[in-house]
Amino acid sequence: MKNAVPKNDKKRRKQLVEDVAKLEREMEQRRREELEQLKLAFVDSKIDSVAVNISDLVLENQPPRISKAQKRREKKAALEKEREERIAEAEIENLAGARHVESENLAQILAAENWKSSIFHLMAIACTERWRIS
Known part of the structure; x- marks a missing residue:
């Protein structure tokens, strides 16, 4: 609107500025009234919607999200x-396997001969003897 009036026409320019100011005031007034109506409607519906939302919530039966x-x-x-x-x-x-039975027999034989070695040492000896035989 402002660009529709030439700059050298001061009378029309002044009238245009007044019209724009009037339209802005009317629009601002309308906006305030709508906000007031919305606030009143919101206050009334807020209580109802909260009650409805609370009744919809079932907190006890929901498992936590993993x-x-x-x-x-x-x-x-x-x-x-x-x-x-x-x-x-x-x-x-x-326990019933050949390896376990063999290590048990070897441990008994060596225990009878009073050897003082760990079971791991005995198994190492048994393994090396087995490799020499084959």
């Missing part, structure tokens, strides 16, 4: 537990 990192830790722990169980089962199965 993060991805926590899921990874749990999965890793489960895999580690499964691995430990397999190792324990393998150790139980190896």
